[in-house]
Amino acid sequence: MKHLLLVDDDAQIRELLRYVLSKEGYRVYEAPDGLEAVKKMQEAAIDLAIIDVMMPGMDGYELCDHIRQNYDIPVIMLTARDQLSDKKLGYENGTDEYVTKPFEPEEIVFRVKALFRRYHRVSSDLIRMNRIVIDRQNIEVSDGESVLLLPMKEFELLSQLAQYPGRLFSRDELIRLVWGADYEGDDRTVDVHIKRLRQRFADYADDFAIQTVRGVGYKVEVKTH
Incomplete structure (x- = not known):
């Protein structure tokens, strides 16, 4: 199931x-x-954002720029403005689609589906964390010199965290995303797999680290060199 974020001050x-x-x-x-x-995106794994331009606190242009700097997801911008200069500003801040109000709700549905098809085609199967490269298509992890073989669940867990560096995932989220909603075990299995991953990649602490947020879950931090 894809997760969407609606951001608009109009309820x-x-x-x-x-x-x-x-x-x-x-x-x-x-x-x-x-x-x-911004808080919602830290709490949940969002796959696409639909954001209004005119909002208090942080407007849509600023939010779109924040998303582009921190996430690799499609963005649809909603606005009552229809000036070319406004659209130019939206695209310069990283929006993928620009929809002018008023709009038909079905148009948003069409654009969401089209963006997911487009992102699916062009999204990279490679996730890089300095020396460590995760190849999701071939289910391999390498350090530039050799291939590191991981059990499937460890591979899927590492891939899920690494795909969204800096984003916090709760144990429940990771269970759902990696093991599936029908998994009947408890969330301790996440802790066990995280421990194994840390042991396997102990020699790559300069490349990335799996951080624990006590009482919540885990996130990957990629080191800057």
């Missing part, structure tokens, strides 16, 4: 889009402004 627009997008099978998160959206 009616959020309600309308939540309804039509939920019907399409998406899980929808909401935020009334950019600052709250």
